[in-house]
Amino acid sequence: MSENGELVRLSRCRCGAAWTTAYWAEEADAE
Numbered sequence: 001m002s003e004n005g006e007l008v009r010l011s012r013c014r015c016g017a018a019w020t021t022a023y024w025a026e027e028a029d030a031e
Helices: 002-030
Strands: none
Touching: none
16 A cells, blocks of 8 residues: 555656746747
Protein backbone atom coordinates (compact mmCIF):
# COMPACT_ATOMS: atom_id res chain seq x y z
CA MET A 1 0.00 0.00 0.00
CA SER A 2 2.85 2.35 0.82
CA GLU A 3 4.47 1.56 -2.52
CA ASN A 4 1.25 2.37 -4.37
CA GLY A 5 0.96 5.71 -2.62
CA GLU A 6 4.53 6.55 -3.57
CA LEU A 7 3.83 5.62 -7.19
CA VAL A 8 0.73 7.82 -7.31
CA ARG A 9 2.65 10.72 -5.79
CA LEU A 10 5.45 10.27 -8.32
CA SER A 11 3.15 10.23 -11.35
CA ARG A 12 1.25 13.22 -9.97
CA CYS A 13 4.51 15.13 -9.53
CA ARG A 14 5.67 14.12 -13.00
CA CYS A 15 2.36 15.19 -14.50
CA GLY A 16 2.55 18.54 -12.73
CA ALA A 17 6.11 19.09 -13.90
CA ALA A 18 5.14 18.36 -17.50
CA TRP A 19 2.18 20.77 -17.29
CA THR A 20 4.35 23.49 -15.77
CA THR A 21 6.96 23.05 -18.50
CA ALA A 22 4.32 23.30 -21.23
CA TYR A 23 2.75 26.32 -19.55
CA TRP A 24 6.00 28.26 -19.28
CA ALA A 25 6.94 27.27 -22.83
CA GLU A 26 3.69 28.83 -24.06
CA GLU A 27 4.24 31.94 -21.97
CA ALA A 28 7.72 32.42 -23.42
CA ASP A 29 6.36 31.83 -26.91
CA ALA A 30 3.61 34.41 -26.40
CA GLU A 31 6.20 37.03 -25.51
